[in-house]
Structure formats: structure tokens, C-alpha cells
Amino acid sequence: MKTILFTLLLSICIVGCKHKEHTHEHDGDKHHKHEHKSEHEHHGEKHHHDNDADHKSMAQVKKELTEKGFQVMDFVDEETQDTILMQQYFIAFLKSGPSRSQSEEEKATLQAAHMTHLARMYEEGYADISGPFGDDGEIRGITIYNVPTQKMADSLANLDPMVKAGRLVIETHPWWAAKGFPLR
Numbered sequence: 001m002k003t004i005l006f007t008l009l010l011s012i013c014i015v016g017c018k019h020k021e022h023t024h025e026h027d028g029d030k031h032h033k034h035e036h037k038s039e040h041e042h043h044g045e046k047h048h049h050d051n052d053a054d055h056k057s058m059a060q061v062k063k064e065l066t067e068k069g070f071q072v073m074d075f076v077d078e079e080t081q082d083t084i085l086m087q088q089y090f091i092a093f094l095k096s097g098p099s100r101s102q103s104e105e106e107k108a109t110l111q112a113a114h115m116t117h118l119a120r121m122y123e124e125g126y127a128d129i130s131g132p133f134g135d136d137g138e139i140r141g142i143t144i145y146n147v148p149t150q151k152m153a154d155s156l157a158n159l160d161p162m163v164k165a166g167r168l169v170i171e172t173h174p175w176w177a178a179k180g181f182p183l184r
Contacts, residue, residue, distance in 0.1 A: 070088065071148075072088070086179070087176070089144050091143070092143045092157040095138050095139050110161055114161055117159060
């Protein structure tokens with residue numbers, strides 16, 4: 001179990017570094033092939049992060065998100081008088097599934113495919129963060145999807161080979177967070 005957690009954390013760090021390199025590209029308008037275009041395109045455009053959101057006004061960011069179908073709200077912070085823009089994301093809880101009797105070799109193969117899936121979701125801008133929980137409970141980990149609808153988050157989460165194999169099941173919930181605030 002420790003080896004799997006270490007591998008997952010190492011992969012997240014590697015993916016995070018790769019993502020940071022992509023944010024320095026000249027225009028941020030990358031086009032990626034995606035096998036499930038009809039399920040994962042919105043208004044004919046691929047979803048990707050607004051990496052240059054720091055250079056846009058909150059009004060511009062809000063307008064762009066709204067046009068892409070995202071749920072947003074804003075408010076004025078009484079202390080700073082800054083406008084805070086909130087966006088709805090979707091948290092997918094990865095829970096123990098009904099089929100957990102795979103051999104060690106099958107588990108290792110599924111884990112590698114799972115990590116590839118999560119890296120792809122991150123690289124294509126569909127997921128912002130993923131990771132396992134540190135206990136051995138029913139909820140094994142989470143992925144936060146940055147997509148306009150819960151249906152889209154469910155669809156993407158259910159593409160995970162661990163889910164397809166029944167080793168994990170997905171439970172998604174809408175979750176609100178302020179734009180531009182990093183995790184601390």
C-alpha cells in the first residue's frame with residue numbers, strides 16, 4: 001500500500017511539474033486529441049484551464065466561464081473590498097468498488113492505467129488535483145474536475161480503468177471555490 005501511495009504522490013508531482021511548463025506556452029491555446037469528443041466538448045471547444053486568468057479582470061474571467069457553461073458567483077470581500085469570483089467544480093470521490101479481488105499483477109496494471117488516466121485528465125485541463133487519502137477507508141481518494149457540468153465530471157471519472165474494472169466506484173458532488181486562490 002505504501003508503494004502505491006508513494007507512486008501516486010510521485011506521479012502527481014511529476015504531472016504538476018509538466019502542467020507548470022505548459023502554462024508558460026506563448027498563447028495557452030493547445031488542442032488535444034480526445035477519444036470521446038462528443039461527451040467532453042462544450043459548445044464545440046475543448047475545455048482547458050485559463051492559465052492567463054491572472055492577467056484578466058474578474059469580469060472577463062466571469063464572462064468567459066459563463067459563456068462556457070460554468071456556474072459562477074461573485075461577492076465583495078468586506079475587509080479588502082476585492083471582488084471574489086467563485087466557480088463551481090466537481091469533486092469525484094473514488095470509493096472502494098465491488099470488485100477488489102484482482103491479483104497483484106492485475107492491481108499493478110490497473111494502478112498504472114489509473115495513473116495514466118489521471119495524468120491525462122490533468123494535462124487536458126479537465127482535472128485540477130487528484131490524490132489518495134492517507135487512511136485505508138472506503139473513500140480511497142478524490143479528483144477535482146474543472147468542467148461545466150456534473151454529467152461531464154461523471155463521464156470523465158468513469159473513464160478511469162479502475163472504475164471500469166469495478167475496483168473503484170465514483171461519487172461526484174458540486175463544490176465551490178474561489179478563482180485564483182492556491183492551495184496552502
